[in-house]
Structure formats: structure tokens, C-alpha cells
Amino acid sequence: MIISNLTCLLINGAVVTRSAQRILDQARGYGLLTTDELVRRTGLTRSDVTSTVEALLATGVLRERADQRRGDGGTPLQIDPDRFATIGIHLGRRLTTVGIGDLAGRVVSTRSVSHHEGVERNLDRITPWAHRMLAELPGRVAVSAGVVAPWRDLGLDPDRTSATLASGLGLPVAAAHHLAALALTETRQHSSGRTLFVYGRDTVGFAVAEDRESSTTVTRVGRLTHVATGSATPCDCGRQGCLEVTVGDHAVALRAHRDGLITEDAIGELYTAAIAGNFRAHALLTQRAETLGAVAAQVQRTVRPDRVILAGQAFTSYRPALEVITRSYASTVTDPAPVTFSRLGGGMQSSSACTIALGPVYADPLAVVGDRVGQPVGGR
Numbered sequence: 359m360i361i362s363n364l365t366c367l368l369i370n371g372a373v374v375t376r377s378a379q380r381i382l383d384q385a386r387g388y389g390l391l392t393t394d395e396l397v398r399r400t401g402l403t404r405s406d407v408t409s410t411v412e413a414l415l416a417t418g419v420l421r422e423r424a425d426q427r428r429g430d431g432g433t434p435l436q437i438d439p440d441r442f443a444t445i446g447i448h449l450g451r452r453l454t455t456v457g458i459g460d461l462a463g464r465v466v467s468t469r470s471v472s473h474h475e476g477v478e479r480n481l482d483r484i485t486p487w488a489h490r491m492l493a494e495l496p497g498r499v500a501v502s503a504g505v506v507a508p509w510r511d512l513g514l515d516p517d518r519t520s521a522t523l524a525s526g527l528g529l530p531v532a533a534a535h536h537l538a539a540l541a542l543t544e545t546r547q548h549s550s551g552r553t554l555f556v557y558g559r560d561t562v563g564f565a566v567a568e569d570r571e572s573s574t575t576v577t578r579v580g581r582l583t584h585v586a587t588g589s590a591t592p593c594d595c596g597r598q599g600c601l602e603v604t605v606g607d608h609a610v611a612l613r614a615h616r617d618g619l620i621t622e623d624a625i626g627e628l629y630t631a632a633i634a635g636n637f638r639a640h641a642l643l644t645q646r647a648e649t650l651g652a653v654a655a656q657v658q659r660t661v662r663p664d665r666v667i668l669a670g671q672a673f674t675s676y677r678p679a680l681e682v683i684t685r686s687y688a689s690t691v692t693d694p695a696p697v698t699f700s701r702l703g704g705g706m707q708s709s710s711a712c713t714i715a716l717g718p719v720y721a722d723p724l725a726v727v728g729d730r731v732g733q734p735v736g737g738r
């Protein structure tokens with residue numbers, strides 16, 4: 359049940375030893391930082407910070423912001439958001455999403471294509487897609503890529519997939535489980551302690567992240583496919599009422615289509631119908647929200663986190679259901695951990711893939727970026 363491919367754990371300080379990594383981690387977390395602040399925050403010596411900053415400025419990873427100078431604290435530095443790019447690839451159960459990100463992990467452009475010809479066919483097309491997207495962002499040089507997926511569901515091997523993509527893109531490619539990637543993307547915004555992420559779209563799963571100062575470690579990733587909900591929906595496993603066939607986006611859309619609520623089996627149409635006042639559509643989504651809230655509460659009872667973050671379109675896409683989810687969550691167990699919804703919203707897939715894409719750069723920024731300086735856009 360527990361799926362682990364956590365190569366991405368190297369990303370965020372867990373195995374950080376080099377100065378450049380530590381400086382970049384701080385710059386990513388805090389935005390603008392002076393040399394003094396970097397010395398304080400990284401614990402490195404002043405001469406280490408000064409020489410590393412010089413090298414990062416020379417390769418264009420960092421830039422100076424004289425216009426942001428405060429008092430006599432020296433010229434602030436920041437990660438240059440314009441010069442380099444990462445390519446984040448999210449292979450979902452039904453969609454391939456390609457995002458172009460900057461070196462601070464922000465997504466600057468994104469594109470999704472359905473898997474109707476199979477995920478392998480889409481894998482062959484990723485290099486030309488990425489190159490076209492980069493061509494629309496003139497001046498940016500791609501330096502690394504990341505690929506995230508529910509690997510087992512797709513029947514893909516992360517190492518083989520990233521090797522194939524690396525040879526197509528001509529870039530280092532990091533691979534991670536999609537839920538681990540989500541946890542690493544979101545925990546940057548929170549304080550220390552243990553965070554439980556419960557994710558729902560077509561699949562439902564969870565990830566647990568432990569945050570200590572500058573390092574985040576994803577300690578568990580799991581699927582909730584066959585958790586019993588008491589519904590009458592039959593599942594491939596032979597039982598009925600399993601969680602994913604009851605609440606997954608595609609499963610819900612299929613049921614609504616079969617019941618004549620929508621004309622296509624597309625979840626977006628169900629949201630539109632519910633918002634337009636279709637009571638049966640609203641009732642279906644409310645019932646799903648109750649189930650999702652209750653399941654999140656049950657998972658948090660076993661994980662005992664400091665906070666819970668609910669993510670993925672099944673949780674976040676239908677605004678009127680948010681309140682139903684939180685109410686159901688709060689009433690399922692006594693004294694549950696505080697719960698919030700992911701701020702990544704619909705951009706979650708490309709954001710989390712772009713976070714993983716930063717792995718090779720942050721692990722060795724001078725080598726990875728230095729290799730690329732002066733190369734044409736598109737990275738080859």
C-alpha cells in the first residue's frame with residue numbers, strides 16, 4: 359500500500375551540505391536576502407558565503423537588487439526569476455501536464471494534454487512540447503527537469519521514465535511520487551512539525567511531511583483506494599463502496615453522466631450544473647464532500663499531525679462544498695488537528711512537478727547551471 363519513491367528528498371535540505379545549496383534554499387524561502395542575512399541563516403562562514411554568492415551571481419542564478427536596499431545592510435540578493443527555466447512534468451491518471459518553472463519554483467507557463475492515446479505516447483511528445491513552450495519564453499535557458507506520477511497506477515518505472523526524458527530533453531531529470539512532490543511544494547509555506555496532506559482527484563491518497571528548520575522530509579506516502587465508505591458503488595476489487603470509485607473525479611462524473619445529470623462524463627460540467635442551481639448535482643457533490651471530510655479525519659487520527667492540508671481538485675474545485683468538508687472533518691473525530699485547503703489549487707500538478715525539477719539545480723547549482731550558460735533556449 360505504501361508507495362515510496364522519494365528521491366526528491368534530497369531537494370530541501372535533508373542532505374544539504376554544500377554552501378550553494380544552503381544559500382539557494384534560503385533565497386528560495388525568503389526572497390530577498392543580504393550577505394549578512396545569509397551568513398546568519400546558513401551558519402556558513404562569511405568568506406564561504408561571499409565566494410559562493412559571487413559564483414552564483416556569475417552564473418546568473420542569483421542577481422543583485424540594488425533598488426531594494428534597506429539601510430546599510432548591503433545589497434539584497436535574490437534568485438533570478440527570468441534567466442533560467444525548469445521543466446516540470448506531471449503524469450496523472452488521465453492527463454499529462456507540462457509546466458515551465460523559474461529557479462524559485464514558480465510556474466510561468468503550463469499545458470495539459472489528455473492520455474487518450476496512452477501515457478507512453480504522451481511521453482514521446484514531451485520534448486517537442488517543452489521546446490515549444492520554452493520558445494514562447496524568449497531568453498530563458500532550461501537547466502533541469504522533474505517528473506512526478508502515481509507510478510504504480512500508471513505501470514511506469516520512475517527511473518526508466520526519467521532516464522528516457524533526460525535523453526530526450528538533454529537535461530538532468532529528477533523523479534518523485536506525485537504525493538511526495540505535493541508535500542514538498544506545500545510545506546515550504548508552513549512552520550515546523552508534522553503535516554498530513556490528503557489528496558483527491560481521480561485517485562485519493564496521503565503524504566506525511568516532517569518539517570525541521572530548513573529541511574523537509576516526506577516520511578510516508580500512501581493510497582486510500584479501497585477505504586470503505588459504505589456507498590453501494592462496485593469496485594474492481596470485488597467489494598463495493600471503496601473510496602476512489604465513490605469520490606474520484608472521473609468516477610463521480612461517470613455516475614452523474616449515467617444518471618443523466620450531465621451530457622458528457624466531465625467533472626467540470628457537474629460543477630457548472632451545481633452552481634447553476636441543479637439540485638441533484640449539488641447533492642451529489644455535497645455527499646462526496648461529506649465522505650472526503652470524514653476520510654481525512656480518519657487518516658489524521660492515525661497519523662497524529664500538527665496540521666492537515668486538503669489538496670487536489672476533488673477537495674478544492676467546488677467552492678460550496680468546502681464548508682461541508684470541514685464540517686464533516688470536524689464532526690468525525692474528537693479534537694482533530696487544524697485543517698486548511700491547499701493554496702496551490704488547480705495549478706497543483708505543474709507546481710509540484712516544477713518543485714521536483716529544482717532538485718538537480720539545488721543539489722549542485724554551479725555544475726548544473728554552469729553547464730548551460732550560453733546555450734540556446736531549449737537546452738540542447
Ligand SMILES: [Zn+2]
Nearest residue numbers: 584593595600
Ligand atoms: Zn476496492
